[in-house]
Structures are given as structure tokens and as C-alpha cells.
Amino acid sequence: xxxxxxxxxxxxxxxxxxxxxxxxxxxxxxxxxxxxxxxxxxxxxxxxxxxxxxxxxxxxxxxxxxxxxxxxxxxxxxxxxxxxxxxxxxxxxxxxxxxxxxxxxxxxxxxxxxxxxxxxxxxxxxxxxxxxxxxxxxxxxxxxxxxxxxxxxxxxxxxxxxxxxxxxxxxxxxxxxxxxxxxxxxxxxxxxxxxxxxxxxxxxxxxxxxxxxxxxxxxxxxxxxxxxxxxxxxxxxxxxxxxxxxxxxxxxxxxxxxxxxxxxxxxxxxxxxxxxxxxxxxxxxxxxxxxxxxxxxxxxxxxxxxxxxxxxxx
Numbered sequence: 001x002x003x004x005x006x007x008x009x010x011x012x013x014x015x016x017x018x019x020x021x022x023x024x025x026x027x028x029x030x031x032x033x034x035x036x037x038x039x040x041x042x043x044x045x046x047x048x049x050x051x052x053x054x055x056x057x058x059x060x061x062x063x064x065x066x067x068x069x070x071x072x073x074x075x076x077x078x079x080x081x082x083x084x085x086x087x088x089x090x091x092x093x094x095x096x097x098x099x100x101x102x103x104x105x106x107x108x109x110x111x112x113x114x115x116x117x118x119x120x121x122x123x124x125x126x127x128x129x130x131x132x133x134x135x136x137x138x139x140x141x142x143x144x145x146x147x148x149x150x151x152x153x154x155x156x157x158x159x160x161x162x163x164x165x166x167x168x169x170x171x172x173x174x175x176x177x178x179x180x181x182x183x184x185x186x187x188x189x190x191x192x193x194x195x196x197x198x199x200x201x202x203x204x205x206x207x208x209x210x211x212x213x214x215x216x217x218x219x220x221x222x223x224x225x226x227x228x229x230x231x232x233x234x235x236x237x238x239x240x241x242x243x244x245x246x247x248x249x250x251x252x253x254x255x256x257x258x259x260x261x262x263x264x265x266x267x268x269x270x271x272x273x274x275x276x277x278x279x280x281x282x283x284x285x286x287x288x289x290x291x292x293x294x295x296x297x298x299x300x301x302x303x304x305x306x307x308x309x310x311x312x313x314x
Contacts, residue, residue, distance in 0.1 A: 118149025
């Protein structure tokens with residue numbers, strides 16, 4: 001059963017939802033105006049939140065400056081303006097506010113309102129990462145892994161991603177698993193890889209669920225267990241992860257962890273093939289002669305309905 005290699009998910013600059021950033025800024029004592037702004041924000045009155053925060057921000061209060069900058073960043077209560085966001089975030093970041101530093105890193109990495117500048121992004125991420133900002137640690141780790149804005153350094157990447165993984169960032173956990181599987185920046189260790197894949201999978205990260213399922217199929221870093229493989233691959237396949245759909249099809253075709261079911265196998269192969277999974281396409285060609293034509297059509301109809309249901313589900 002050729003399941004193909006483990007693969008890594010694509011990466012984008014990671015930023016918390018603004019609501020979480022605002023709440024982070026409330027840590028510790030806060031001025032009355034700031035607290036009133038938070039209350040307005042939480043009830044969805046962003047214009048009032050801005051009105052409450054602006055006086056303190058103009059007086060140089062870093063949490064208020066950060067909050068105002070975040071409103072401009074996302075266009076809440078004001079017209080979206082990344083330049084104005086930077087005008088408020090920069091003084092807060094220079095005062096040591098980790099949320100502001102991190103958000104400036106995202107702005108410079110993504111090139112919002114200015115030309116993308118990964119070197120400047122790395123500088124801001126590093127400042128926040130040193131304050132244990134988990135998502136800044138994640139993004140800084142990826143910059144080192146990719147050699148963007150910094151000299152490529154797998155060991156430095158692993159250092160920052162490991163710190164973020166221990167703080168519960170699923171993408172960092174997943175990437176640490178990949179590093180341990182490949183022996184990149186760390187000594188190869190299948191058991192540690194399985195640990196981090198399980199941590200990310202439990203948080204619902206589809207690529208981690210897919211790769212954890214493959215580890216259970218192969219008995220790599222974990223005791224071989226087809227039933228658990230089936231469980232994790234189903235979760236990933238239902239997130240439309242093509243390789244999980246193909247591997248799930250392989251389990252149904254072989255009758256591993258479940259009763260043999262060629263029709264269900266075909267359905268999952270078909271869904272994966274729709275996403276240009278070449279191995280799934282090969283399995284379809286080999287499976288079709290074993291299934292009556294009417295059953296092939298029914299399996300295709302099941303796949304079509306699955307995709308329609310997924311597209312219409314909230």
C-alpha cells in the first residue's frame with residue numbers, strides 16, 4: 001500500500017484574532033478609559049472603543065496605543081489604514097509592548113501598506129519572542145527555517161519553534177514534528193515527532209491529523225494501530241486534506257482498521273484525485289475494474305454530495 005511521503009502544510013504569518021490581542025493588552029492594571037474601551041469593544045461598539053482609547057493613546061499609554069493601532073489594522077470602527085496602524089503601534093512597540101512588536105512584524109512580513117521587509121519583520125518578531133510571545137516565536141522560527149530576512153538556520157528555527165510548541169501553538173507543534181521526523185535542526189526522533197503531531201492533531205490541525213494517521217499505519221514513533229490510523233485520517237479527510245483522503249481510501253480498500261469497502265475506498269480516492277493527488281488517481285485506475293460500473297457512478301455521486309454538503313455547512 002503506497003501511501004506516499006509525509007508532507008508539511010503551507011505557512012502564513014500567524015496573527016491572533018484582534019479580540020485576543022485586545023484582551024492580552026488588558027493584562028495587569030489598566031486606566032479607567034482603557035477598561036471602558038475594552039468593554040465597548042467586547043459589545044461590538046468599535047467606534048466607542050476607539051473614542052475611549054484615543055485620549056490615553058495620545059498621552060502615550062502603550063496599551064491604548066496598541067489597541068488603537070489594532071483597530072486601524074483591521075478597520076474596526078474606522079476605515080482600515082495600515083499606515084495609521086503603524087503610527088500607533090510603533091511607539092507602543094518601542095516602549096516594549098510585545099503585542100505591538102508582533103503585529104508590526106506581521107505588517108512588515110506581509111507588506112501591508114508598505115513593501116514587504118522580512119528583515120524588519122524578524123527584528124520585531126525577535127523583540128516579542130524574547131518576551132515569550134508564542135506567535136512571534138512561531139513566525140521567527142519560520143523565517144529562520146525559510147531564510148527570509150535572516151540567514152537560514154535550522155537549529156535556530158527549531159529553538160524558537162520548540163518554545164512556541166511548548167506554549168501550545170499548533171502550527172509550531174506540527175512543524176517541530178516534521179523537524180524531528182526529518183532530523184532537520186534537531187536529532188531525528190520519531191517518538192518526539194509523534195508527541196508533537198498528537199498535540200497539534202488534538203487541537204484540530206488537519207495536516208497533523210493526517211500525518212499522525214500515517215505514523216499509526218507505519219508504526220513509526222507509535223505502536224502500529226490501524227484503528228487509530230483510521231480515526232485520525234477520518235478527521236483529516238473531513239477537513240478536505242487530500243493525502244488523508246487517499247490514505248483513508250487505502251485503508252478501506254485493504255480492510256485495515258475497518259471492514260473492506262471498495263465503494264467507500266473509491267469515494268475517498270475520488271475526492272483526493274479531484275485535488276490533483278496523483279497517487280489517488282493511480283489507485284482509481286486500478287480499482288475501477290474491480291467494481292461494477294453502476295457502483296463507480298454511485299461512489300462518484302457520494303463524493304459529489306460530500307463536497308456539496310461541506311461547502312454548504314457553516
